[in-house]
Amino acid sequence: MDRNELFNRLMQLENNVSRIHEDMQELKSLTVALVEENVALQIENDNLKTLMNQELETTPVQRISQTQEEKKTPQKKQLQSREYFATLYREGFHICHDVFGKHRNGQDCIFCMDILNNKL
Numbered sequence: 001m002d003r004n005e006l007f008n009r010l011m012q013l014e015n016n017v018s019r020i021h022e023d024m025q026e027l028k029s030l031t032v033a034l035v036e037e038n039v040a041l042q043i044e045n046d047n048l049k050t051l052m053n054q055e056l057e058t059t060p061v062q063r064i065s066q067t068q069e070e071k072k073t074p075q076k077k078q079l080q081s082r083e084y085f086a087t088l089y090r091e092g093f094h095i096c097h098d099v100f101g102k103h104r105n106g107q108d109c110i111f112c113m114d115i116l117n118n119k120l
Helices: 003-057 060-072 074-090 110-119
Strands: none
Touching: 003 074, 074 110
């Protein structure tokens, strides 16, 4: 095997490794996106299950009185929303408008912090 052939094979191998690395990065990005979506869906599913269980546990008369009470005190609903946003943020997701629901990768976001500080 001469030097040119050896060099050509080495270059092919390097190109192959580069392509594999790019494929791995793409798969990693897709995996992160899927995990983020899965966590968000799990949280939403848990919240819906909780709401459904609360609905099933209440009688029609209680539902009417709860509806009337909610109209009188909308602040209770706001507190639940704020707690939900705080929970999402603690679990590592953005709650700011631009990138809502994306994973923060352990970094704080000043926009999310602003929302938490102003609304909580």
